[in-house]
Amino acid sequence: MGRAPCCEKMGLKRGPWTPEEDKILVAHIHSHGHSNWRALPKQAGESLRLTNASPPSSLSRRGVQGAQDPSLTSVFCAVFAGLLRCGKSCRLRWINYLRPDIKRGNFTDEEEQSIIQLHQLLGNRWSAIAARLPGRTDNEIKNVWHTHLKKRLDPSAQEQHQEAKKRKKPAAAARKREGKVKMRKLDALTAKAAPVLSSPERSVSSTLTESTSTASAAAEQHGNSGSSASASASVKEECFTSSEESEEFQIDESFWSETLSMPLDDINDVCMEPHDAFGKPAGADGGDMDYWLKVFMEGGGDDDDNNDGALDLPQV
DNA sequence: AACCCCGCCAACCGCGTAGAG
DNA sequence: CCTCTACGCGGTTGGCGGGGT
Structure with a gap:
């Protein structure tokens, strides 16, 4: 009962994530956290103000306020121009790939x-x-x-x-x-x-x-x-x-290089509240994107001399 | 050079369960 | 207590790339 529908049934995007989608997701999680995965894609879209395709009204509020259309009650997945992904997919992507503390590379x-x-x-x-x-x-x-x-x-x-x-x-x-x-x-x-x-x-x-x-x-x-x-x-x-x-936070380099090349303003001047995307206390150790960008600008680029492909980041 | 096979890994699927109403 | 929603987990799959033939 109450099983979340798979994305394809809602016409949501599946398959590999694009860098743009990653940016949207990360930016949103950094600013708002991920307390509600189900509503996240929609909120992420809103936070980006990608208003060229406003969400269907029958869907737009469902994730937050509950169902009105019985046919869609149990199958709400936010559909929005910014992130055509279901919350489940967002969660997976974040947990398995985008989380900043993920260690990449071979297992020792x-x-x-x-x-x-x-x-x-x-x-x-x-x-x-x-x-x-x-x-x-x-x-x-x-x-x-x-x-x-x-x-x-x-x-x-x-x-x-x-x-x-x-x-x-x-x-x-x-x-x-x-x-x-x-x-x-x-x-x-x-x-x-x-x-x-x-x-x-x-x-x-x-x-x-x-x-x-x-x-x-x-x-x-x-x-x-x-x-x-x-x-x-x-x-x-x-x-x-x-x-x-953890003293080391290792993030996929290409993702951040993409992110670095992205005009930050495009992300909705996302007020990067030190809101916890990782369950951290706000502010204490800097969960905001600016911090990570800074870290990578300072420490990035040396993927050749470092043998481990994972950046040694300054202690947080 | 082209094709085939295999290993790897990101993503999906579906179930179980906690919690809210 | 029951129903429904949402989340988290483990199993599985599909696509891609590299090496072999």
Whole structure:
């Protein structure tokens, strides 16, 4: 009941996000936060004042004030010129890609070990695992698990994998695994090498004990299925804490280069209130776009000499 | 040079659940 | 207590790029 409709049914855009859409979304989240994903696309559109296509009146207020048209009651997705995406898609994009504290690039050995150990403890609860790895998303961890780690751990699969590798050029295989990172995506220049685990102690040692006590305890309480909510809830708090304390914020470079080239005025002179887009206290550590722009103007551009493709940002 | 195969990863889908009315 | 809405999660898919033939 009450399931959100998929975007295509509402004629909303699907598929890869464009830099423009990213800008809109980021600008809006930075200024307004993301308390209501469902209404966000509409609000984002409004904040941009892209009034060349005003939202259908039957839709424009639905996200906030509730349904009037029964046929659309449960299928509201804001449609607006600025962001033709459903809230679900916006949320995914933000969480998996646009969040400023996301760490890009290959997983380090430490991170992989952490994932393996956490997976033994928590199973497929990727969000709980992600909560223990600052800067990594559940989606990313899930992908890494299925593409690398699972094969590595499963002997039979590993054999097959090794044989397959032997058949290929070893160097090519290695290069492919290590070097091929998101080069084809809209930025095509994000990660060039392994990033640094922002706080290894947290994510490896201390996190393990914590995860057993919180998430798995909750799992025991509620049984295996359906426990994810409570478990991940308890872990998630720590996730945010970790993010806040994280010393490194690594953002996709191309995104910010795009953003930098964009006339800021076009984003509605967005008053970048230090409103929390990340659940941070406003103002304290600067969640506003200006800050990030400044950071990248100061620190950006050196993607060659730095071996890790992730910018070392000043402490926030 | 062209085609094929495979791996990777961003995005989608659908379910479960919390919370509001 | 029931219904409905919205969110979050895990599983799955599809497209792209690189390497092999």
